[in-house]
Amino acid sequence: GAVVSQHPSRVICKSGTSVKIECRSLDFQATTMFWYRQFPKKSLMLMATSNEGSKATYEQGVEKDKFLINHASLTLSTLTVTSAHPEDSSFYICSASAGTGQGPQHFGDGTRLSIL
Amino acid sequence: GQQVMQIPQYQHVQEGEDFTTYCNSSTTLSNIQWYKQRPGGHPVFLIQLVKSGEVKKQKRLTFQFGEAKKNSSLHITATQTTDVGTYFCAGPRNSGYALNFGKGTSLLVTP
Numbered sequence: 001g002a003v004v005s006q007h008p009s010r011v012i013c014k015s016g017t018s019v020k021i022e023c024r025s026l027d028f029q030a031t032t033m034f035w036y037r038q039f040p041k042k043s044l045m046l047m048a049t050s051n052e053g054s055k056a057t058y059e060q061g062v063e064k065d066k067f068l069i070n071h072a073s074l075t076l077s078t079l080t081v082t083s084a085h086p087e088d089s090s091f092y093i094c095s096a097s098a099g100t101g102q103g104p105q106h107f108g109d110g111t112r113l114s115i116l
Numbered sequence: 117g118q119q120v121m122q123i124p125q126y127q128h129v130q131e132g133e134d135f136t137t138y139c140n141s142s143t144t145l146s147n148i149q150w151y152k153q154r155p156g157g158h159p160v161f162l163i164q165l166v167k168s169g170e171v172k173k174q175k176r177l178t179f180q181f182g183e184a185k186k187n188s189s190l191h192i193t194a195t196q197t198t199d200v201g202t203y204f205c206a207g208p209r210n211s212g213y214a215l216n217f218g219k220g221t222s223l224l225v226t227p
Contacts, residue, residue, distance in 0.1 A: 002161075032213050043204070043219040044159070049212065057212065093158055102208035104149060105215065107158040 001027050004096050006108025014116055015086060021079045021111045023094030029074040030096035034105065035067070038091045050077050084115045118143050120207050122218030129225055135192040137221035139205035146208055148181055148188040149215065154201040195225045 003026040011019050023033060032051050036044040048064075050056040050071035058064045066088075068080040077096075081088055091112050095105040119142045129135055139148065147166045151159040163172055165181035165188065172179045176199075178191045192199055202222045206215040 034214060041222070044217045046214055046217075049214050051213075095159075097213075102146070102213060102215065104161045104164055105159075105206075106161060110158050 002098075002104075002106040003027050004030075004094065004106045004108040006094050006111055008111060009109055010112045010114075012114045012116065013084065016083055017115075019081045019084055019113060021081075021092055021094070021113075023077045023079070023096065023108050025075045025096040025098075025106070028096075028098045030077075030098060031074070032097045032099075033071055033077040034095045034097070035069060035077075035079050036093045036095065038093060038110075040091075044093070047079075081113065084113070086115045089113055089115045118210055118216060120205060120216045120218045122205055122221055124221055125219065126222045127224070129195050129223070131197060131225050131227045132194050135195050135199070135223055137190050137203050137205075137223075139188045139190075139218050141186045141207050141216075143210060144185050146185075148185075149206045150179060150188075150190055151204045151206065151217075152201050153204065153220070157201075159204060192223075195223070197225050197227055199223060200225050 005024045007022045035047045047062045048056045048058045050069050052071050052074050056069035071077040093110040095107045097105050121140045149164045150162040153159040163179050168185050169183045170181040176193045180189045202220040204217050204220045206217045
């Protein structure tokens with residue numbers, strides 16, 4: 001149980017392109033979903049917390065107009081990287097929690113984004 | 117601000133040796149969680165500890181939550197090559213719904 005699917009797993013695109021990443025909880029309802037960014041051999045950097053039907057809460061320093069998050073249902077959250085540039089290249093991972101968000105998180109496989 | 121610190125950052129052991137990673141929080145935690153991320157993979161939830169002084173075991177892995185609920189450890193007995201990866205501890209933030217993750221301990225096991 002507790003499977004989270006993230007799609008796509010890899011994206012390579014030109015600078016200026018907008019990229020949408022989907023995160024789905026397959027066998028449970030995710031009250032809270034999280035979006036992280038991870039640099040090579042580094043820890044997880046939380047970008048934002050999203051709750052179904054409400055606006056996402058962004059971490060300090062994360063541009064909300066750059067990283068658009070939509071949590072349309074209890075099983076789906078999307079992250080759109082708008083007008084992506086090479087510095088946005090990274091590994092983006094989502095996670096989902098069935099409870100308050102302070103309990104166990106179940107992670108998607110991640111999306112490796114490369115902007116040329 | 118509230119922080120979760122982890123040491124060591126890296127550990128390289130021979131197969132069969134033991135391994136321990138330590139986690140310390142600047143504040144008292146309601147629970148502590150441990151995750152493992154294999155190279156090229158995503159973090160996978162291992163366990164959650166809630167009670168002061170709690171000790172839990174999963175085969176060769178022993179997890180401990182300190183009496184003051186501000187520190188925790190993960191000990192692996194007789195490491196195997198399958199133990200390779202980065203181990204993260206995480207604790208709930210004092211406000212909001214998120215977790216504070218430690219920077220992780222990367223374990224390398226050579227045969």
